[in-house]
Amino acid sequence: MEASGWPKIVPERFHGEDIQTYRTRAARIEELMTGFRMGRFGRDVGERMERELIRLQEYGLERQSA
Numbered sequence: 001m002e003a004s005g006w007p008k009i010v011p012e013r014f015h016g017e018d019i020q021t022y023r024t025r026a027a028r029i030e031e032l033m034t035g036f037r038m039g040r041f042g043r044d045v046g047e048r049m050e051r052e053l054i055r056l057q058e059y060g061l062e063r064q065s066a
Contacts (some may be wrong), residue, residue, distance in 0.1 A: 009033050014060050025061050029053065 011026045032053045035041055041049050 001058075004037075006037055011057065017060060021061055026054055029056050 009030045011022075011029045013022045013026075020055075021059075032049050035049065036046070036053075
């Protein structure tokens with residue numbers, strides 16, 4: 001648990017994912033989730049960020065641009 005009261009964000013590392021790619025992806029996931037927690041995204045931006053978050057969590061960076 002973080003000092004803010006939110007659970008710590010710890011994305012899973014995909015099998016075969018190199019450490020630098022994982023760190024980059026995990027940092028972006030943390031950035032997006034913190035944005036949602038703090039209410040930083042308006043409706044339109046929030047929907048785009050939610051889709052990006054889902055892609056990062058399910059597919060990783062390699063398929064992010066697809």
